[in-house]
Amino acid sequence: MTPLIEIRDLSCTYSRGTPFELTALKKVNLSLYEGQFVGLIGHTGSGKSSLIQHLNGLLSPTEGKVYWRGTDVHSSKKLLHELRFHVGLVFQYPEYQLFEETVYQDIAFGPRNMGLSPEEMDGRVKEAAAFAGLSEDLLQKSPFELSGGQKRRAAIAGVIAMHPELLILDEPTAGLDPGGCREILDNLNDYHKKSGTSILMVSHSMEEVAAYADRILVLGEKTVKMDGSPREIFARAEELKAMGLNVPQVTDIAMRLRALGIDLPPVYTVEQAAEAILARKGGSTHA
């Protein structure tokens, strides 16, 4: 199967040839496939933001290539322009990019740049708003009247409305309260399931990644250090900790219990832990 997007030997250096030269990425190799929900973790300055901006062509690689469905994205200007719509990128704190008079118009900004007909645009705006969890009465309001969480949703809807095949989100829950975080993530997961769009989510929270992603990428020392299912990644807790990262709290608890001699399988969500503990408890009462 051809990957949706493939990166080969990508290196990224800023301000090359000046005293301020800074290498952000070194020899990154990576393939993303259709239908995946990928979590990208790594501590601050590990090159996450640089990496995702290469995926939609905002940055061009210093070395190496980026392929969209097997074609080098920098081979033609047309493809590079279209790539912005194939790969939707939601930046960190996207609410600061809202500018239109109404939420509706702001969500329509992307589709309008694609040159869609007004009817098609209208359908997409309403659909995207629904996916992002924005009620329809908010659409005619000014984006600056909305609450922080609603603004965030409006900005995410603005990218979803472009019908990207890969949706990239840079810390979509940063600065939101726990309830707001869960709602946005549930909406995104719902969208992922219903539309089949692949998602790449950058996050600091191990809990979030563990709960939603089916594949996890760990960035460290300017390159992809680990790549695998949540189970595989969180089994390498010591390595993660050495990189300044962590495992989900519940995984940590299960590990400590195991160290105390309580036989528990590795878990990474609260639900799994509850199941495992119940199963064990059930087993012990029967014995």
Add this chain to the structure above:
Amino acid sequence: MLKDITLGQYFPGNTFIHRLDPRTKLLTVVIYIVAVFLAGGWGGYALLLLLAALAMAVAKLGPKTLLKGMKPVLFVILFTAVLNLFYAPGEPIWSFWILHITREGIRNAARMVLRIVLLISSTLMMTYTTSPMAITDGLESLLNPLKKLRFPVHELSMMMSIALRFIPTLIEETDKIMSAQKARGADFETGNLIEKARALLPLLVPLFVSAFRRADELAVAMESRCYHGGEGRTRMNELKMAGRDWLVLSGALLALLAVILLRIRGL
């Protein structure tokens, strides 16, 4: 990228010139500029050029750095040179069609270019060796006498330091918003003038909104630390004139005197 713009960039260092009081440097630059305008003949220019080279060597600034700073005004320099070259009266030594080059023309062009280069390199040398904060502190202190005339010296310098402080922040912000709108298919490069102006809207609106938000937050942060203007405000780093400052200032005045004397002698 936008980040590459440098506005009077400061190169930290610890040379004799870096350690001078900002007021000394400001006054010296003013004296130097007056001298550049008073200089009449080649003798005066030679002296000023020598002084500039000396300052450059002491501050450990390469000619490359200065040339880089002069790039934005290169057009002005060339324009002045060409204008002076062709529009001077006198005996032409070279003619083509309506263009005549005279001896005076060459002399004028050389003089004007030299003047501009000296003016810019002296101010560049000050901004290269003095941090923006030190410059505003120095300005505030130099303008202090104007307070008697109810001129808002402190407010002005506070505004200057805040503006300087936020230039890099706003540039970074512009970069970020630009990327975000590009990711939604915005096009800032193609189209005619009107289309280009319209395309800036998605950039300017969020930029203004965030600038106002920042201003609000900054005002609250300052008030919550009891800022209430310049009245009775003390400083962590008091400006103090040292021996070297008086030395440099008297040197500058001497140079000015020398330039005037050279001019009277017709050199």
